[in-house]
Structures are given as structure tokens and as C-alpha cells.
Amino acid sequence: MLRWTRFNIISVTLGFAFLYLPIVLLVIFSFNESKLVTVWGGFSTKWYVSLLSNQGLLDAAWVTIRVGLLSATAATILGTMAALTLVRYTRFRGRMLFSGMIYAPLVMPDVITGLSLLLLFVAIGFDRGFWTITLAHTTLTMCFVAVVVQSRLLSFDQSIEEAAQDLGAPPVRTFFEITLPIIAPAVLSGWILAFTLSLDDLVIASFTSGPGATTLPMRIYSQVRLGVTPEINAVCTILIAIVTVGVICASVVTKRREIQRQRDERAAAAGA
Amino acid sequence: MGKLTSGLYNRLVIAIPYTWLLLFFLAPFFIVFRISLSTTAIAMPPYEPVFSLADGWAGLWSKIGELSFDNYSYLTEDSLYFNAYVSSVVIAGISTFLTLLIAYPIAYGMAQAPRTIRPTLVMLVILPFWTSFLIRVYSWIAILKPEGLFNQLLLSLHIIDSPLIILNTNTAVYIGIVYSYLPFMVLPLYSALEKMDGTLIEAAQDLGCTPIKAFWRVTFPLSIPGVVAGCMLVFIPAVGEFVIPDLLGGSQTLMIGKTLWNEFNANRDWPVSSAVATILLMILVIPIVFFQNAQAKAEERGK
Numbered sequence: 001m002l003r004w005t006r007f008n009i010i011s012v013t014l015g016f017a018f019l020y021l022p023i024v025l026l027v028i029f030s031f032n033e034s035k036l037v038t039v040w041g042g043f044s045t046k047w048y049v050s051l052l053s054n055q056g057l058l059d060a061a062w063v064t065i066r067v068g069l070l071s072a073t074a075a076t077i078l079g080t081m082a083a084l085t086l087v088r089y090t091r092f093r094g095r096m097l098f099s100g101m102i103y104a105p106l107v108m109p110d111v112i113t114g115l116s117l118l119l120l121f122v123a124i125g126f127d128r129g130f131w132t133i134t135l136a137h138t139t140l141t142m143c144f145v146a147v148v149v150q151s152r153l154l155s156f157d158q159s160i161e162e163a164a165q166d167l168g169a170p171p172v173r174t175f176f177e178i179t180l181p182i183i184a185p186a187v188l189s190g191w192i193l194a195f196t197l198s199l200d201d202l203v204i205a206s207f208t209s210g211p212g213a214t215t216l217p218m219r220i221y222s223q224v225r226l227g228v229t230p231e232i233n234a235v236c237t238i239l240i241a242i243v244t245v246g247v248i249c250a251s252v253v254t255k256r257r258e259i260q261r262q263r264d265e266r267a268a269a270a271g272a
Numbered sequence: 273m274g275k276l277t278s279g280l281y282n283r284l285v286i287a288i289p290y291t292w293l294l295l296f297f298l299a300p301f302f303i304v305f306r307i308s309l310s311t312t313a314i315a316m317p318p319y320e321p322v323f324s325l326a327d328g329w330a331g332l333w334s335k336i337g338e339l340s341f342d343n344y345s346y347l348t349e350d351s352l353y354f355n356a357y358v359s360s361v362v363i364a365g366i367s368t369f370l371t372l373l374i375a376y377p378i379a380y381g382m383a384q385a386p387r388t389i390r391p392t393l394v395m396l397v398i399l400p401f402w403t404s405f406l407i408r409v410y411s412w413i414a415i416l417k418p419e420g421l422f423n424q425l426l427l428s429l430h431i432i433d434s435p436l437i438i439l440n441t442n443t444a445v446y447i448g449i450v451y452s453y454l455p456f457m458v459l460p461l462y463s464a465l466e467k468m469d470g471t472l473i474e475a476a477q478d479l480g481c482t483p484i485k486a487f488w489r490v491t492f493p494l495s496i497p498g499v500v501a502g503c504m505l506v507f508i509p510a511v512g513e514f515v516i517p518d519l520l521g522g523s524q525t526l527m528i529g530k531t532l533w534n535e536f537n538a539n540r541d542w543p544v545s546s547a548v549a550t551i552l553l554m555i556l557v558i559p560i561v562f563f564q565n566a567q568a569k570a571e572e573r574g575k
Contacts, residue, residue, distance in 0.1 A: 008381035012393065015378035019400045019454060022411035025421065029414065082289035089286055098286075101293040103567075104560060107505060109512020111529045112549050112556075115536060116300030119546065122317045123303050139296040142289065171281040200404045203514055207536075217406050224410055224519065236407040243403050251395065 023240060030233035047234040057235060060219040063130065064199055067215065071137035072195035078138065079145025079194070080187055086146065087153040105143040113140060114207030121208065128210030136208040137198040144197060145190035152186030185254045192250055196243055301553065308546035309339035319543050343547035353531065353548065357555065360528040363442065363517075364510035367449035371457045371506050372499065374450060379461035379498075380491075383468070394462065401455045409448055409519050416444050416520070440522030448516040453509070457502035464498025465491070497566065504563040508556055528552055 030048075034041025051057060082102055089095070105113060117136045121128055160182075164174045180187070202217040209215065216239075220232055310319040321335040347353045382393045400408065415421050416439040423435040438444050468491065476486040514529035521527070528548065535545040 005384070007377075008384045010381075011377035012381035012385065015374070015381075015454075015458070016396055018374075018451065019397070022408055022415060022451070023400060023403060025415065026407065026411040078289045078292055081285050082293075085286045085289060089282065092286060094290070097298075098290055098293070100564065101297050103564065105297060107508040107556075107560060107563070109509050109514075109529055109552070109556070111512050111514050111532050112304075112553055115532065115545060115549050116304045117296065119303045119307055119542070120296070120300040123307075135296065139292065142292070146289075165278075171278045200406065202406050203533075217404065220406060220410070221515075224413075232410070236404065236410070239407065240403045244399070247395075247399060 026233055027237045027240065030230060030237040032230055032233075035230060047230045048238075051231055051234050051238075054231065056214075057216070057219055057231075060214045060216045061235075063213055064216040067130065067134050067137060067205075068195045068198040071134045071141060071198050072191050074134075074138040075140075075142040075145050075194040076187060076191045079142040079190055080149050080183075082142060082146035083149035083153055086150050102143050102146050105140050106147065110201070110203035111207075114204040117204065118207040128208060129213040132208045132210065133205050133213060133215065136204050137194075137201065140201070140204060141194035141197050144193050145187075148190040148193060149183060149186045152183045156182060185257060188250060188253070192246060196246075199239070199243075304546045304549050304553075306339075307543055308343055308550045309341065310543045310546075311338075311340070311342065312541050312543050317542070318540060343543050344551075346544065347547055347551065352526075353528075356526045356528045356531045357551070359526045360511050360513075361555070363445060363525075363527060364449070364507050364513070367446050367453070367510055368503050368507040370446060371450045371453055372503060375454055375457035375461055375502065378454075379458045379465055382458070382462050383465035390466070394459070397455050397458050397462075405452060406515060409452060409516055412444070412448055412451065412520060413439060416447070439520065440525075442521065442525055444520035444522075445517050445525055445527075448520040449506075449510050449513065452516060453506040456505040460501035460505065461495060461498040464495040464501075468494050497569075500566045501563070504559055504566075508559055508563075511556060512552060 029040075031043050031045060032039075032041055033044035033046070082098075086099060086102065114136070117132075117139070118128070120126075121132050126132060156179075161174055161178050164178045165171070169177065200217065201215075202221050205215045206218055206221075209218065216235070220235065223229065223232055307319055310321065312318060313320040321338045323332060323335055378397075382390065382397075385393055413420075417423075418435040418437060418439070420439070422438070423432075426432045427435065438447075472490050472494075473486050476490045477483065481489065512529040512532075513527060514533050517525045517527040517530050518533075521530075532545050532548045532552070535541050535548060
């Protein structure tokens with residue numbers, strides 16, 4: 001009965017059209033000669049050229065990239081630990097609270113997370129700026145990493161680790177030589193997810209930033225409020241291109257690893 | 273020796289993320305609550321009292337005495353806040369329902385697609401989620417505004433004579449929320465539907481069910497964990513949504529996320545915005561607890 005019927009094909013196609021229409025239009029209009037965002041005035045790359053002289057936007061982009069790299073890396077380390085805790089240690093005091101704290105940030109409205117972190121930084125007298133945004137993004141995104149890595153750990157044969165430990169490998173070495181290589185694809189996609197979430201965030205960054213640290217979404221947001229310019233479309237297109245290339249690279253790497261792994265397994269099976 | 277290091281290792285693996293979340297996720301909520309009991313002050317930080325270790329115990333006690341629930345009674349006095357809470361919940365509820373209606377056929381179609389293309393379809397659902405949320409909301413402005421592409425299309429097809437006013441209305445907010453949160457609904461639905469055993473429907477049909485009846489009596493009940501997860505993933509963040517109502521909504525669109533933002537940024541009233549956040553948090557804790565229970569149950573069933 002499971003069939004790829006015409007109804008199914010149409011609903012999937014329409015759904016994807018809805019998801020991609022705004023993105024495609026945005027990319028098209030970033031190459032628009034006309035300043036009006038809805039009238040096509042011919043092909044032009046002038047908005048990309050004028051971007052290069054927009055120092056404010058470039059500075060913001062640089063801040064965003066640095067925050068993203070740092071927070072995604074920290075979030076990946078913390079999130080992987082959190083995933084190990086969720087999967088491996090099913091019994092310890094406060095486990096309920098721990099899993100609650102992993103899942104709650106995934107659904108918590110940004111305004112609450114942002115406001116609460118800001119009030120924390122003020123209460124402990126931490127000067128707001130680059131580092132507070134990085135800390136805030138690390139906290140938010142580590143939960144996403146934890147969920148991604150957790151799903152990979154669940155389908156992981158723990159006996160391999162036990163074998164390594166029986167053969168005398170200390171836990172840290174077991175982790176780096178056995179566990180990490182196996183869960184690497186999930187760790188990598190967790191990192192990418194954390195990085196893009198950090199690039200994306202407006203509300204939390206606005207609450208936790210201080211003078212001198214403006215991120216790209218904050219900049220875009222303030223310009224959008226003043227009026228739509230094709231320059232914004234150009235920035236957005238560049239961001240979309242970066243993310244798309246990143247995602248494609250990641251999926252190619254994962255696919256290759258998967259094929260390699262299957263080949264190894266087959267070879268091992270043939271050898272045995 | 274091995275035991276010792278492994279005990280230490282285990283403890284560190286648990287303690288590091290745990291401490292981090294306690295410090296940067298849970299503790300901030302207590303601070304929000306505590307500041308919601310303060311009064312506004314023209315100072316930095318802009319609230320009173322400010323606790324300090326230098327005061328000693330006596331000073332601390334007298335300052336605790338200064339805390340009050342005035343901000344909460346202020347919230348009940350001004351109908352603006354009550355209306356904002358109610359309309360946020362209503363807008364989020366309607367959008368969640370619309371998202372479910374649109375996402376279900378997509379997820380259903382994906383689950384029935386040939387096995388080989390399913391991972392690609394899942395990837396295609398996730399991909400827009402990886403391009404900026406702000407950008408995607410922003411591009412709807414160009415589509416929905418009176419001289420925008422949607423109206424140009426309808427006008428050129430002679431379906432309408434004068435442009436529809438969609439931007440800056442609640443309709444635009446619904447479109448924005450449905451659009452932005454669609455992947456959050458599609459993915460849990462897809463994973464619930466994908467696991468389903470097709471022979472169950474065959475059995476139902478062999479026993480005389482029409483396809484529609486089979487859907488309502490077999491498929492839909494089996495997908496309920498996905499429906500619950502999807503609805504929570506859309507509803508909870510949508511209640512506190514700020515960007516979508518701000519960019520697409522109009523002056524009559526009242527949502528609590530926007531009210532909180534204004535209270536904080538425009539009025540600089542930190543105690544009142546903390547009180548707004550505390551109440552919002554309390555409204556959201558109920559669905560979050562519900563969500564966690566549903567997830568725990570689904571996990572049980574999975575095992």
C-alpha cells in the first residue's frame with residue numbers, strides 16, 4: 001500500500017516550492033539592476049560591488065564569523081559531553097534536571113533566553129560585547145549538538161568500547177581512538193548546525209551584545225527597518241551560498257565515509 | 273588505578289556540561305525572577321535593590337525586604353499585557369494548526385517516497401532551516417507588500433482588481449510563522465510516519481476500510497507522537513516570537529515577545545520586562561512538561 005502516488009508527489013513538490021520560493025526570489029533580486037526590490041531592471045552585480053565599501057556591514061560579518069567559529073567549537077565539545085552523559089549515564093542524581101536543561105533551550109523563545117542571559121551578565125558584572133555573545137551562543141547551540149550527537153550514540157555498538165577498555169585503554173584514549181571516529185559525522189554536523197544557528201541569531205545577540213560588537217543579523221535587521229535595499233539581498237545571497245557549499249561539502253564527506261565504512265565492513269566480513 | 277581514572281573521567285563528562293547549563297541556563301532564570309521583584313532606578317544597572325556581598329547578612333536581609341510584587345500587579349492593571357499574552361497564545365495556536373495542516377501531506381508524501389530518495393528529501397527540508405531565519409522572513413516582505421510579487425501575479429492573472437493588503441496584518445504573521453517553522457513540524461511527523469508498518473493499512477483495507485477511514489483510524493493515531501512533538505516545537509517558540517510579528521505584522525499585531533522587547537529596549541524598564549518574561553515562562557512551562565512526558569512515553573514505546 002505504501003505508494004508514491006500522484007497526491008504524494010504533488011504535496012511534496014508544493015511543500016518544497018513553498019520552502020524555497022522566498023530564497024530563490026531573494027537570490028534572483030540580488031542581481032537586479034533596479035533599486036526597487038520588486039521590479040526587474042536587468043542583470044547587474046553592482047550591489048555586490050557596493051557591499052565591499054560598506055565597512056559597517058563587513059565589520060559585522062567579521063564579528064559574526066568569529067563568534068560562530070568560537071561558539072560552535074565550544075558548543076561541540078560541551079554538547080558531545082552532554083550527549084555522552086545522556087546516553088551513557090542513565091542513573092545519576094539530577095539526571096531529570098539535566099535532560100530538561102538540554103531540551104528546554106531548543107524550544108525556549110529567544111526573547112526569554114536573551115533577556116535572562118543579559119541579566120546574568122549584568123548581575124555578575126561581566127562587560128557585554130563579543131565574549132558575552134559567544135557565551136550565549138555556546139549555551140544555546142550546545143543543546144542542539146547534544147541532540148544530534150545523541151542520536152548517533154544511540155545506534156552505536158558499545159561492546160567495541162568495552163573491548164578497548166578490556167585491552168587496557170584508559171577512558172580518554174578509548175574516547176579519542178574508538179568513540180570519536182565513529183561518531184565523527186554527527187559531531188561534524190553538530191558543529192555545522194551550531195555554526196549556522198550562531199550566524200542566524202538576532203534576538204539573543206541583540207540582548208547580549210554591547211558597544212563595539214554588532215553581528216550581521218543585527219546589522220541587517222536595523223537596515224531592514226530603515227527600508228529594504230538590494231545590498232541586503234546581496235549579503236543574504238552570499239550567506240546562502242556559504243551555507244549551501246558548507247552543507248554540500250559536509251554531506252559529500254559523510255557519504256564518502258559511509259561508503260568507505262561499508263567497503264571496510266565487507267572486506268572484514270570476507271576476510272573472516 | 274584504571275577504576276580511579278575512569279570514575280574521575282565519568283564524573284568530569286557529566287559535571288562539565290551540567291555545570292555550564294546550571295550557570296548559563298538555569299541560574300539566569302532565577303536572576304530574571306529576582307529582578308522582576310525589583311523597582312526601576314535611574315542607574316546602572318537600572319533596578320533596585322542591587323545585592324552585594326559587601327553588605328553582609330544584615331544588609332542583605334534589609335534589601336530582600338525591598339523586593340515586591342508591584343511589577344506583577346502593574347501587569348494586571350494594564351490590559352495591554354493581558355491582551356498581548358492572550359493574542360500571542362491565539363496567534364501561536366492558529367499558526368501551529370495551519371502548520372500541521374500543511375506539513376502533514378508533505379511528511380506523508382515523504383514517508384511514502386522511494387527509499388532511495390528519502391534522505392535527499394529530508395536534506396531538502398533541513399536546508400532552508402540552515403539559511404538565515406531573518407533573511408527568509410525578510411524576503412516575504414518583497415512578496416507580500418501591496419506592490420509585491422504576489423499581488424503582481426494575482427493582478428496580471430486578473431484574479432483581483434486592486435492589490436490585497438497582506439503585509440502588516442496578522443495574515444502575514446501567520447504566513448511567516450507557518451513558513452519559518454514548517455521544517456520543525458515536517459521532520460517529527462516524517463519520522464513518525466516513516467516508521468509505520470504499511471501492512472497495517474493493507475489489513476485495514478482488507479477488512480473493508482475505505483482509504484480515508486483507514487487513514488483516520490490507523491495512520492493518524494500512529495502518527496500522534498510526531499504530531500505532539502511537531503506542535504510543541506512550533507507552538508512554544510511561536511508564542512514568544514519577536515522577529516516575525518515585528519517585520520511582517522502591523523501595529524494591531526500584539527505579541528508578548530514584541531512587548532517584552534519594547535519594554536526592555538524602548539522603555540528600558542528591566543524589572544517590568546523581567547516580570548513579563550517570568551509570566552511568559554510560566555505559561556510555557558506547562559507545554560514543555562507535557563512535551564517531555566510525551567517524549568519519555570515515545571521513548572518507552574520505542575524500546
